[in-house]
Amino acid sequence: MDTLILQSQVFFFISSLGFVTLWILAAIFLFYLIRVAKSLSNIMNKLENNLNSIGDTTKEILEDMRNNVVFKFLFGKKRKNKEKK
DSSP states (O other): OHHHHHHHHHHHHHHHHHHHHHHHHHHHHHHHHHHHHHHHHHHHHHHHHHHHHHHHHHHHHHHHHHTSHHHHHHHOOOOOOOOOO
C-alpha cells in the first residue's frame, strides 16, 4: 500500500511541475504576442495617418489643377443642372 501512495505522490509532483512549466511558457508566449499586437497597432496607426495626409494632398493638387487657366480652357467649367421636380 505504501508503494501505491508513493507512486501517486510522484505522479502528482511530476504533473504539478509540468503544469507550472506549461503556464510559464504560455505566459511568455502571451507577453510576446501582446508586444507584437501593440507594434502592429502602432504601424497601422502611422500608415492610416500617412494615407490621410496623402489623400488631402491629392485633393489639393486636383483642386489646383481644376482652378488652372489651361485646364479651364481645355475642359471648360462644369455646369450644374438646377431642375426642380
